[in-house]
Amino acid sequence: MKIVGVCACTVGIAHTYIAQEKLEKAAEKAGYDIHLETQGTIGTQNELTPEDIADADIAILAIDVKIKGMERFDKITKMTVPTDIAIKSPNKLMEKAAQVIKQRQNA
Numbered sequence: 001m002k003i004v005g006v007c008a009c010t011v012g013i014a015h016t017y018i019a020q021e022k023l024e025k026a027a028e029k030a031g032y033d034i035h036l037e038t039q040g041t042i043g044t045q046n047e048l049t050p051e052d053i054a055d056a057d058i059a060i061l062a063i064d065v066k067i068k069g070m071e072r073f074d075k076i077t078k079m080t081v082p083t084d085i086a087i088k089s090p091n092k093l094m095e096k097a098a099q100v101i102k103q104r105q106n107a
Contacts (some may be wrong), residue, residue, distance in 0.1 A: 001101060003027055003034040004052050004076075005060035008067050009083045012041035019062040019086035026090035030098075036060075039067050048072070057101050060093065062086035077104055 005023065009015035020036045026097075027034035038046045049071070053059065059078040061067070062085070079097060086093060 001030075001032045001058070001098060002056045003032055003060055003075055003097060004036070004048050004056040005034070006037045006039060006048070006063060006067050007020045007083060008039040008063045008065055010041070012065075015064070015083040015087065016040040019083040020085050022090040023060065023062065023093070026094045029091065030094045032094065044068065058097050060086070060097060077101065080107065 007016070007019040007023070009019070016038050017040065018107045020038055023036060024034055035048060035052050036046060038045045053072055053076055056076060059073045059076050061078055061080040062083045063080065063081050077100060079093075079100060081093065
């Protein structure tokens with residue numbers, strides 16, 4: 001499974017990058033390919049390209065604030081969760097993403 005996403009918290013410091021790290025480790029553990037963009041106080045890093053998004057199975061948006069470029073995800077299945085969910089339960093989030101994709105494929 002190929003995942004893209006954005007992490008962004010209200011302050012744009014700690015939770016943004018902790019969520020990114022937790023999601024990347026959980027995806028790696030599950031054998032998934034993941035590319036996460038961060039939108040923090042130092043700006044956008046690891047920016048997703050239109051091709052990254054088009055090639056993905058799902059987008060995980062671990063966000064506590066409005067993000068720049070939300071419309072990029074209009075044509076992809078997405079899950080939006082607060083950063084604390086990504087931090088506290090990243091493995092369960094990966095399981096849920098897999099379930100959502102499976103349901104979409106069976107629809």
